Amino acid sequence: xxxxxxxxxxxxxxxxxxxxxxxxxxxxxxxxxxxxxxxxxxxxxxxxxxxxxxxxxxxxxxxxxxxxxxxxxxxxxxxxxxxxxxxxxxxxxx
Amino acid sequence: xxxxxxxxxxxxxxxxxxxxxxxxxxxxxxxxxxxxxxxxxxxxxxxxxxxxxxxxxxxxxxxxxxxxxxxxxxxxxxxxxxxxxxxxxxxxxxxxxxxxxxxxxxxxxxxxxxxxxxxxxxxxxxxxxxxxxxxxxxxxxxxxxxxxx
Numbered sequence: 315x316x317x318x319x320x321x322x323x324x325x326x327x328x329x330x331x332x333x334x335x336x337x338x339x340x341x342x343x344x345x346x347x348x349x350x351x352x353x354x355x356x357x358x359x360x361x362x363x364x365x366x367x368x369x370x371x372x373x374x375x376x377x378x379x380x381x382x383x384x385x386x387x388x389x390x391x392x393x394x395x396x397x398x399x400x401x402x403x404x405x406x407x408x
Numbered sequence: 409x410x411x412x413x414x415x416x417x418x419x420x421x422x423x424x425x426x427x428x429x430x431x432x433x434x435x436x437x438x439x440x441x442x443x444x445x446x447x448x449x450x451x452x453x454x455x456x457x458x459x460x461x462x463x464x465x466x467x468x469x470x471x472x473x474x475x476x477x478x479x480x481x482x483x484x485x486x487x488x489x490x491x492x493x494x495x496x497x498x499x500x501x502x503x504x505x506x507x508x509x510x511x512x513x514x515x516x517x518x519x520x521x522x523x524x525x526x527x528x529x530x531x532x533x534x535x536x537x538x539x540x541x542x543x544x545x546x547x548x549x550x551x552x553x554x555x556x557x
Contacts, residue, residue, distance in 0.1 A: 323455025327471050327511055328496065330520050331527055354455065372455060373498050387497035392462035392531040 456494025
């Protein structure tokens, strides 16, 4: 099963909401994936790279991260939400 | 869950001053420890919480370590002119926020349903308009009613 890591600044509010929205979407699309949550402060490149996909509330500037990172703040604002879902789906089903 | 609503003085234009103000109302009620306010400001520097919503309104949700919170609460402060926050998705971008929801949640997971509901409401133009146009007490009642708390 593919593994997604959802991160935000402190792993409290934003990431929890993004996880919940993503899980609803994956369920609706019948995509099975493990969704974990963490904070940017708690994660290093090795942790990010142990996942198949990272969805972050904010841009991450770290060249050591090789896993695809999708900026998911649009899940909170509703701006570009469909494009984020599509990118997540593509990453998980390719 | 306690909801507090206040109007910001027009002179307040920075996120630091806005959070000092929103935090002071939480502190007054003893819902947070004094450290929570500076923790929110410090977090904002590193990981800003400003969001430009799809309805064009700027909303910020400053928050910090829940261990510094005594009682679940949200302190909304409203600005007619807007307070400049960094954007969550890109700290280099700014957004002028009219509504600042200082979240103080003592537990990280239990309130997910309330948070989710709140974010759904943020995307609801009529809710956001009412939050800006009603008086403080009406806005407080509206939020309590809409969050079903």
